[in-house]
Amino acid sequence: MISPLAYVDPAAKLGKNVTVQPFAYIEGDVEIGDDCIIMSGAHILNGTRMGRKNTVHHGAVLASVPQDFHYEGEDSLLLIGDENDIRENVVVARATYAEGGTRIGNGNFLMDGTHLCHDVQIGNHCVLGIRSMVAGESQVDDCTILSSNVIVQQHCHIGSWVLIQSGCRISKDVPPYVIMAGNPVQYHGINAVVLQHKSQVTERVLRHIVNTYRLVYQGNFSIQDAVLKIQDQIPMSDEIHNIVDFIKNSKGIVK
Template identity: 50%
Template sequence: MISPLAYVDPDAKIGQNVDILPFAYIEKNVVIGDNCTIMAHASILSGTRMGSGNKVYQSAILGATPQDFKFKGEDTILKIGDNNTIREKVTINRATNREGITEIGNGCFLMEGVHIAHDTKVGNDCIIGNGSKIAGECILNDKSILSSGVILHQGCRVGSWTMIKGGCRSNKDIPPYIVAAHNPITYYGINAVIMARHGFNNEIIDNIAKAYRQIYQCSTSLPNAVKRIKEEIPMSPEIRSILDFIEHSERGIIALNKD
């Protein structure tokens, strides 16, 4: 159902069984997949490519031009996957250049007032809390959770199964499977409760804890901690994920909680 009070550009491609409520605004060069709901006063702007089963709430703005001085007015892309919930006043910018992309995966929940800047990539099943602000070119891996009011500096990475507590600000990478807290942001332990609820067995959780004990609690350098992990902890996809994340960190990882 498309309300006669909504504006839908004739060149927009709208899938089957899509509800577009009064006063929604859909520009040209937009693709909306099947079974989506676009609520009142939401704006879906040029360059947005949306999959199926998404729900976009009031006053959200998707595909806004990037807040980046390098942007020269090119036609660029925001890609949104399937089955996402995008709540009120969320803003997501499209990419700065044609070669780039801003991307949201599948099954994410973006709460009220979230901002996601240009060229950021959000994985699958992520939760981003009220008022969190994600700068450009960040990467949030699958299953990451940001509580309310989190601020990420440009280019930061967040590992899978990581939880960042409310109000944290980070200009460093935040490794997988941990809880991050405080300001300045610090390592606060592993995300054991969430992992256990989602089927991680005790042995895997224990090995993840041992790995982070080497990194954060053994008073040694990060290269030496990595060496000890490789020598002392059974290799698994989870341990490999930790090591790969550290190896590819350009900003460095967050520090230890010293309380």
């Protein structure tokens, strides 16, 4: 159902059973999949490509022009998957360049006032808390939680199954499965409760993850030496390989 009080450009492509409430605004270069709900006051701007069963709440702005001095008017994209809940006043910018893309995966919950800058990559099943902000070209992997008022600075990579507590400012990469808290931000253990309830990680592997991060954060070693000791001392599993690969590929983790 499309309200006659909404503006929907005739060139926009809307799937089956899409609801557009009064005073929503949808531009022409937009594709919206089946069963989406666009609430009143939401703005869906040029470059949006949205999958199925997404809900966009009041006052959200999707595919805003990137706040990047390198942007020169290219027709860039915001790519959104399926079953995302995008709450009130969320702002998501599209990419700076046509060959790039700001991406949001499937099943994410973006709370009130979340701001995603240009070329941000959000995985699947993440929660971004109230007023959390992710700067340009940063990446948040699957099943990660940013609590309210978290600020992630440009070019940072947040691993999977991470919990970053309220008010943290992240300026370096955060490896998988950890809890980060405080300012300056520090390691506060592994995200064991969520891992136990939501993933298939066993008690044995949880102990191995704890011992891995004991070497990284409490072993008084360089990162390079810590990785060597992990490979020498910790039984390998998919999770440990994930940690090692993340650290090896990072330009610097929160330490």
